[in-house]
Amino acid sequence: MTPRPARSRRAAAIPVGVALATAFALLPGSASAAPLDGGTSTASAAAAEGESLSYVVNTRPGKGTAEQVQKAIVKAGGEVVQTYAQIGVIVVHSTNTGFAETIRKVRGVESAGATRTAPLPAQTTTDIGAPQELTPEQMRAATAQAAEDEDPLQPLQWDLPAIKADQAHKKTLGSDKVTVAVIDTGVDDTHPDIAPNFDRDASVNCVAGKPDTSDGAWRPNENESPHGTHVAGEIAAAKNGIGVTGVAPGVKVSGIKVSTEQGFFYTEAVVCGFIWAAEHGVDVTNNSYYVDPWMFNCKDDPDQKALLESISRATRYAERKGAVNVAAAGNSNFDLASDSILDDSSPNDTTPGDRDIDPSECLDIPTQVPGVVTVASTGAKDLKSSFSNYGDGVIDIAAPGGDSTRYQAPDAPATSGLILGPLPGGGYGYMAGTSMASP
Template sequence: MTAPQSRSRRAIAVPLGMAMATALAFLPNVSASAADTAAPRAAAADATSLSYVVNVRPGHGPSAHVKKAIAEAGGTIVTSYDRIGVIVVHSSNADFAATVRTVRGVQSAGVTRTAPLPAQSTTDVGTPKVLTAKDVADVEAAAGQDPLEPLQWDLPAIKADKAHEKTLGSRKVTVAVIDTGVDDTHPDIAPNFDRDASVNCVTGKPDTTDGAWRPSAEESPHGTHVAGEIAGAKNGVGITGVAPGVKVSGIKVSTTAGFFYTEAVVCGFVWAAEHGVDVTNNSYYTDPWYFNCKDDPDQRALVDAITRASRYAEHKGAVNVAAAGNENYDLAADEITDPSSPNDTTPGDRVIDPSECYDIPTQLPGVVTVASTGAKGIKSSFSNHGLGVIDIAAPGGDSTRYQTPAPPATSGLILGPLPGGGWGYMAGTSMASPHVAGVAALIKSTHPHASPALVKALLYAEADATPCTDPYDIDGDGKIDAVCEGTKNRNGFYGWGTADALDAVTK
């Protein structure tokens, strides 16, 4: 089996009601974006302007000396996150980063992209079909279930349905969806939306204009789907989230083209840190490099900036949860061939050492790294893995041909809300991560004074130990598709085990 390659960690959307053969045809490229095959991008307004991060000593802001050096090197400061010492700069000087790195007081500096400002594509995964009235009418919900909940095999897979009999979670807990934007007008999201903790961070500087966190009609439905998986309200409409009583916010960090650049991600973590967020969900990797290598001064600066930001969010009380990725990579291997970087201009094959080159924020210290399982409870065909890298597993879906759910569910993918009031299917570690974020929110609801460290400890201790799937021949062709290393209690496919929502509210 060949692992799917992707431009970024965006899961494919498969509308409910679409023929199953069509749904399966999409799945082998589960995290790919339609932007890859879209019409060529228009020329950038400024063909040479790029964005940079300049990292200085935290807590003091840029000195007059550093500000002067930035200006002399042809840079314009967009914003400065003084508490973590990250400055966002625009410059058309190709030597800007190299010049500034020599300045006293600058600890690292790097360009955040290889494409000029701004990225120009206006198409991402397309617009999934909205559920029809007949689709909804064909589902028979039991008493106490939301209308589409019978199709959500993923909830009983982590005992979320049983957890909801105990509690739906606390409205004092907020989960921030750092993603492509959230449609807070959706009936499954509106009752639980936290406007004060929502923002648009795409430029690297917070935009608090009302609704700025929403995706436009041309943008991906990804963030809205993720938000619903976490906190879709139990209100007699549509689906039910893992933690339907907690609040959810939208922190938009994705360009219209679907790129998640460092300055936006830094802004997102800092915003979450300073607005009382308890959990962040990060179902993406930071473009344009799938892996950021410390021996490259530009990439090292990106790792530095996002590490500072994610650590700051954790220091302020947030548990950071991230998707492991959809390429069936062994992230604990000695070498990985990355064919997708840089993904905003011309990618090329490069062999990297994953112990020295990081998928960010997924592989950053302190981040909960989530692998995906399918309807049969085994690793999804696409899910990245790796002993010591994967912390926990949760449902992210898989091809129904590989893992078929028990009736009345009909699709092996994950059902969630789509912008504009509809619902549809998606799959990927992007869908697994919000399940864990939801369970973390239930733990925080049960233990309101728990630190991020304690929430993570409980998350791992309460997970259901899941032994290696050995041999792992997901497509049944007689060839091993991935190798799992480790013990029943901790291994490269499932980490500490499969997330358990019932234990989260009872222990």
């Protein structure tokens, strides 16, 4: 989780510098979240000043339709950034204040909307907080307790025996013919626990809404979140005599970077990520985030409806190509099956406001997109994590994502109720959240 308090699942994790405080803050009744009433006025205000906004335009199927719509986009003052003809989604930039309203009237357009309420920014760096890194002393203590068949830090990984992964490893470590894509903040494939299982061909940078295949573009820079690297290690850290062990240490893992340096996951980037995964042999995608800037996207709002439609098309396309899409449930302690939720943190890229939403009509994406496997979090005592979203008929499965050690202390030799994983640069540290549950 980043310092931005509105983002309760920014990559659905809680880095430990703020993990304990966040767990305390997200006890029952302390939910955080939310869009403004209509959801479009802020976007219109930003564009009215002539600032460039990003849009998705969803078209009816057909090559001819796409070509006609692209001509209309240019005529309406838009610049086509990328066309995903496979699903009828076009990514557009425009400074025209009336672009969305104009393009919605074009024949062949089913929906269109701004993907953000803030103008397209120049890349800047922000402090995103840090996990609790293991000290050399802690590493030596864990190594001294490791069994002969365990990696050195495995004694600290209470989450593996919690789901009997340690027993499963005696039968199989997983198949190297399976690739899990981490759609996230980027993955440091130079980490010695990730490098042996990393699939470069299935990795890419999608932050701009189109694929950047330059070497290493999928990695986080030194100012960006370690979240994606931690998640990748939880999935497939190699059983190689060093560090930690992944849940499936024999499978391949790839990095699909979709988060901006500021930590935002915008629709155009996420659509690109799913399409890339679908077309590069990915078997499973892990999605530990929600799509910005709206925590919930309401079907009766034209902008939010378009974002939901674009993501839904992308996830369905990946499914048709054989992928299973898994998503974190979120860290706001919301009942996603309730009749009403106070969403008070959206849009999180400009000025948030309050609204009561019906979570059956206003969806957290990709978490609530049909076909996506939704994962809640449990702690070391096998109880719901204090921060985890929940909901009968909405949550598909729960898995260890950690909790404050004060609430759910693990059995020895583990010492922290949080989840241990790799960090960029070769280190290891604890994080917690539904992000840690979905891997």
